[in-house]
Amino acid sequence: MLSVTNVNIYYRRKRVIHDLNFTIQPGEIVGLIGPNGAGKTTIMKTLLGLTRASGEVKLAGEEVTPSHHAALQRVGALIEAPAIYPFLTGKENLKLYAQDPAACDSLVQRLGMTAYINRPAKDYSVGMKQKLGIALALLDQPQLVILDEPMNGLDIEATILVRKLIHDYARQGTAFLISSHVLSELQKIMTKVLILNYGTLIVNAPVASFSPTTSARSRLAVTAPKLARQLMEEAGLLLGADSGDLVVATAKLKPVEELLLAHQVTITALTPAEPSFEQRIVSILTEKRGERDENQS
Amino acid sequence: MKTSLDHEFYKLLRQPTTRWAPLVLLALQLYTALPVANLITGELRHHTLALLLAKSPRRSAIFLAKAIAGYLLGAALVALGLLLAFLLGALLAPGGWGRAFHQHALWQALLLNGGGALAYLFFALSLVLLLAVWLKNAATVIITGLTIAFFGAPLSNLLQAALPGLRPLLVWNLLNMINVISQLGNDQLQVISGLTNFQLLAGTLAYGALFLLLGGWLFARWQQ
Structure with missing residues (x-):
């Protein structure tokens, strides 16, 4: 139109x-x-x-x-x-x-x-x-x-x-x-x-x-973060940590849940770890700005 | 006597109504041009011009409509002024309309001056519209318009007196057209303007039309 x-x-x-x-x-x-x-x-x-x-x-x-x-x-x-x-x-x-x-x-x-x-x-x-x-x-x-x-x-x-x-x-x-x-x-x-x-x-x-239907990574908040981190590192399940939250592969959520449950650690929040729409836009703009600055210099 | 005069001036200059008088005088002058200038600059101030231009198939039609609205408002004000003059005349000096005023009966002089005011209105409001499109600021338009209205005719006369060799050309300058307000009712003023009534009227209307065309041309090229 x-x-x-x-x-x-x-x-x-x-x-x-x-x-x-x-x-x-x-x-x-x-x-x-x-x-x-x-x-x-x-x-x-x-x-x-x-x-x-x-x-x-x-x-x-x-x-x-x-x-x-x-x-x-x-x-x-x-x-x-x-x-x-x-x-x-x-x-x-x-x-x-x-x-x-x-x-x-x-x-x-x-x-x-x-x-x-x-x-x-x-x-x-x-x-x-x-x-x-x-x-x-x-x-x-x-x-x-x-x-x-x-x-x-x-x-x-x-x-x-x-x-x-x-x-x-x-x-x-x-x-x-x-x-x-x-x-x-x-x-x-x-x-x-x-x-x-x-x-x-x-x-x-x-x-x-911009909005993938499934997120490859998930962010966990737990009741005992230090213990959970140690357990998951030992089991090779931890991908990283971000602002106190633990990041794991979404495909590995079930073994992570079982491991934490076995040690009386409760999951209090579970969110996709992918960047938000806003973060993606900012990232695209920052990337393009960098390219432009490089071309100009 | 001197003391009394001092006292009266002292009181006159301090009473509130005197302090307002120059402002009221200025406001009355401003008030004729302000609504017309606002027809253009108000659209900018209220952010309404973009939608108005987008929704109208032709920009020239918008400008012409604004000009016609302005002229009709001005003409209505002139007509109201004439009506009030006749009413006051009938109340205060019944039968006085037949008296001679310059070379005409008083009622004829009033109508001729009313005609001059209408011609000046076309000239002045076209200039206001052109300045409004060009300068895009009502205050600047009003000040420019007032400067021309107040100082235009004396400046033109001064110019003609200073350069007598160029007078045949200088009589056609736009400032000289302001004489149309008073000359139509007083033929003796032809000596000052250097133009006959017909020439002055034709010149005034031609300048008005030129300002209108220029304003319309600028408006059509207006970039937001």
Whole structure:
């Protein structure tokens, strides 16, 4: 549905985005990840026809450029900050863009904004404004929604609500491109990951490839760590220790459990010892940064 | 007498209403241009421009809509001013509208000046829109606009007096167009501006149209 082909973006004469290529299909939730200044917002603005770029951005087969926006009529967006006129009420802000008043009311209700939607937006808290910005992006069942840090300022309940709403819209065919620094939150919703580093797309992969179904190593917390460590070392079952926890091969969990039980040592916690999604992302970025520094020196 | 005058000035300068007077005067001047400048700069301040541009098929349509909204607001204010003048005239000096004022009956002079104000409005608001797109800051736009409005006409007159050889050319400078506010109701001012009423009106409208086109061109090229 959205295809980005050989896109280069220049700021003044400097190239800030290099040879960008990716696609987003209906119903996909794509996470755009990268450090500050990597170019995430610039890419989002280019998809919305707000910045000039070489290459081709096509939405539903129609090209998007700063002078050609027809394809963007069914695109919702929240870029940098909620697009809200403070002197209007929340409802009036929504009315500016809403084509279906009934669907708009339903969205207000689903986002839990009914109590304050008729109050001037200048009196809203940060979280209320953020919800209104998200509501603006989701109006009229868009084909594509671009969200820049959508969870900013939202409390836990609102975060869960927005996450559920994104899933529901995606099930109905809306595609999402979402950037967020809260990777754990992004991990819960996205189906595909784009990782950007210094203006270059370094990863374009399904999120499943970051979460192995079985972990090769497991981390144990036990009631008597010193004794357990000694026993497991003697039996050749210990792979290592990390912050007081013992790391063993997942395949060897049964003999480890029997050994510890025989010496009255209880396992209090058992977790996969693989790096978390966040750790993997940080590791990829660090690795790429090292390569870049080497190439430059 | 001197003591009394000193006393009265002492009191006048210290009473709260006097302290507010210059601010109110400035605010009234600002208030005509501020909403129009805000049509552009407010979009930046409220982060609404990105969504507005993305959702609109043509940027020129957004700019033109903003310009028309600004002109209509200005025209409504001029119309309201004229209406108030007629009402006050009817209340305070009934039958006085037929009196001569410069070369016209008072009511004619008022309408001609109203027409001049409308032409100036088109010129000034187009300039405000152009400056707002260019400078992207309402305060800078207002200060620039006020400087031109206050000092424009005297500066233009000074320039023409200083360079009499170039006067046929200098009469067409944009600052000279500010005379349109008062000249239409007072033909004697043609000596100062160096332009006939028709020339002055045509020049003012042409500059307004040029500012509008330039503003629209800059807006269409606006990078977020």
